[in-house]
Amino acid sequence: MPKSDRNPLVHGSNLEQKENHRTKYRDVGSKKYLSEIRAEYDKWHSANLELVGPTSTPTAQDEAIIATRVELLSKYKDFLDQQHYAEKFDSRSNLHSSVLEEFLYYLFKDLVRDFGENALIGKSHTFKDIFFVPPKYSEMLKRPYARIEKKDHDFVIGATIQVSFEAATPPEKDENPREVLPLLKEEPENYSEVTVTGNTETHIFDIPVVAIECKTYLDKTMLEGSSRAAEDLKARNPNSLYVVLMEWIKLTSNVNLRKYKVDQIYVLRQQKNTDREFRYEEKYVKNSINLVVVQHLFHKVRKHLKMDWTGGIEHGIERGWLIDE
Known part of the structure; x- marks a missing residue:
């Protein structure tokens, strides 16, 4: 099977595309900002590659390693989330939203590597x-x-x-049919x-075992879409895990979370969403990314990847209940 050319460094790729775009971001201001972001990104990227772990084998250093990765993420996010960068590169550019996607690669890269070179990540x-x-x-x-x-x-x-x-x-037909049908030479367009x-x-x-949806914030409409995606995935791969990860939450207490098909919803900043323009007001207090939330995410994924997925009707009959808990 040919090796994939996919690049898990989605944020770095997004930045590179902007740096090399033929028509956009060619003005002096954009070039200056991209140069500043590139310098900080390279530091974040290098530090994460030098840091090893956690792996599939639990160690006493796991929590400290995750804490370091979260600290590196927080520092880079605080830099990138400055108002002048946010206004220059809006949400449609995906520059800010892609940070979480690349962070997940750093968080899980050494865990996934333990399962072999053919493991898919990104x-x-x-x-x-x-x-x-x-x-x-x-x-x-x-x-x-x-x-x-x-x-x-x-x-x-x-x-x-x-x-x-x-x-x-x-199977009920003759193994040596009399007529050999010619194959269609051209494919439909x-x-x-x-x-x-x-x-x-x-x-x-690709078949996902773990799927993580990354968002700046989550509202009810987004949650409904995530739930449908999770249901579709589990119908084809019942051993899959579907998680939604965001910085802020935009849900009220009137939402019944139990009716949705996602396995977990993580709110990194443990904070309600505020429109972006209000986040830059002097009185606004932005919570830090919570280490405990990231640790919970990592341990949930590691447990899922290492657990025995044996199940089904026959296995359930042996114990008396059919659905795993």
Whole structure:
């Protein structure tokens, strides 16, 4: 299977795109700000790469390592969140929102590495569903024309899967059919990406085991969307974990969290959301990123990756209850 060229350093990539953009960010002010951000980003990036851990094996140093990563994140976020940078690079540029996504890579990189070089980590277009779209029935008898529907996730830990499909003779039919059907040479224009060899088509896609959605803040509409995404994921991979991570929360006590399908919601600053322009008022107090919240997230993910997923009806019958708790 070919190695992926995905880059988990999404914030660094976003910054590089702005630095090299042919038309945008070419003015003196933008170049100055990008240069200042680059200097601080390189420090944050290097410090996180030099820091090792936590890994899949718990140690007495785990909490201190996480604390250092949170301290590095807080320092860089405080720098980047200054008003002049926020006004120059708004939310549509994804410069600020991508910081959390890259932080998750640093937080989990050494844990995931313990599971092998094929482990998937970072931003990904993952498997959502499969369906079949042959141009006509006669073509369906030659090959399946499978199409893979994908879903963008901010951060995943999982695996890349390569599968092959081919049309088969029904078992009750003669193994030596008299007629050999010719294969369609050209693909329909809107057919999903696939490698076709003879009557075999090969697809490559990512399967998340852990999916983390990163947001600046979370409101009810966003939560409903996250819940639908979590439900879709669990329908295809029941062993998956779906988490929402944000800095601020924009939910009221009238929201029934139990009806949503996400496994956990983490609020890094343990604070209600305030519109960005009010965050720069002198009287506004911005909470720091809470270390305990990040520690809880890390331990939840590590436990999930290391646990035994054996289950199902037969296993449940043995103990008397069918759904894991």
